[in-house]
Amino acid sequence: MTRELHxxxxxxxxxxxxxxxxxxxxxxxxxxxxxxxATLLATSALIVTPDRKQLFQARSxxxxxxxxxxxxxxxxxxxxxxxALAILPFASEQxxxxxxNRTQLDPLWIGLLLFFLVGPSEExxxxxxxxxxxxxxxxxxxxxxxxxxxxxxxxxxxxxxMLILAAFVAGFVWGWLYQRERSLISVMLSHAxxxxxxxxxxxxxxx
Numbered sequence: 464m465t466r467e468l469h470x471x472x473x474x475x476x477x478x479x480x481x482x483x484x485x486x487x488x489x490x491x492x493x494x495x496x497x498x499x500x501a502t503l504l505a506t507s508a509l510i511v512t513p514d515r516k517q518l519f520q521a522r523s524x525x526x527x528x529x530x531x532x533x534x535x536x537x538x539x540x541x542x543x544x545x546x547a548l549a550i551l552p553f554a555s556e557q558x559x560x561x562x563x564n565r566t567q568l569d570p571l572w573i574g575l576l577l578f579f580l581v582g583p584s585e586e587x588x589x590x591x592x593x594x595x596x597x598x599x600x601x602x603x604x605x606x607x608x609x610x611x612x613x614x615x616x617x618x619x620x621x622x623x624x625m626l627i628l629a630a631f632v633a634g635f636v637w638g639w640l641y642q643r644e645r646s647l648i649s650v651m652l653s654h655a656x657x658x659x660x661x662x663x664x665x666x667x668x669x670x
Contacts, residue, residue: 470511471596478504478588478617486620493564498576505584508592518591518647528644529652536636536657537665540629544667547625557625558668565662574663582655589614589634590641590650603642611635633657 481500490496509515547554565573589610597606615631633654641650661667 467596468600471593474504474507474511474588475593475613475617477507478613479620482617483620486618486622492567494568494573494576498580501581501584501588505587508588512592518587518595520646521648522646525644525646525649526652528640528646528649530656532636532640532649532653533656533660536633536653537660539632539636540661540667543629543632551625554625555668557623560623561626561629562662562666562668565666570663574659577658577662578655582658583651586637586641586647586651586654590637591647594638594641598642607635607638607642611638614638 481503484490485493485496485500488496512518544554544558547558568576593613594606594610597609601609611631611634614634615627618627618630621627637650637654640653641647644650
């Protein structure tokens with residue numbers, strides 16, 4: 464168990480370093496940096512997960528759960544945006560900054576990268592590895608809240624409170640769905656679809 468926690472700790476530190484690379488450096492294109500970082504995390508997690516095949520066992524209801532949860536989460540964010548704009552004077556500027564990188568790449572390519580690479584890779588790492596591995600020493604609820612908190616904190620490099628809060632909310636929803644269903648497929652689909660809807664199809668700012 465100590466060895467497992469050591470592995471989780473090392474890869475979480477790697478996540479903080481990679482997210483610094485994504486949000487605080489100007490090397491290459493933003494979407495290239497994000498795709499590379501997410502892929503490295505997912506690959507590293509799979510390498511140290513002997514029972515990795517169990518993560519990808521699909522069930523008939525996974526598709527429906529993924530789609531419904533993604534759309535529900537988009538609705539939560541839409542309501543949250545209205546409340547934030549009404550209450551927080553800095554919300555509009557920070558929400559706009561979330562979408563600033565959309566101009567760096569054609570929307571079609573952004574959507575493809577988010578759906579097929581970034582979203583699934585993040586879930587493989589955060590829910591399929593971190594939350595899954597922490598559930599034994601911390602219990603289901605402990606693993607859920609700890610993983611959600613770390614997932615939000617890793618976005619500290621964005622220097623954007625609205626994005627950090629968004630990561631916490633989304634991370635909690637995906638963590639709860641994973642804890643409830645024990646299905647990485649539904650969570651991967653939910654994350655991937657939500658990414659595309661909120662960043663490409665129906666963005667909450669910059670339209």
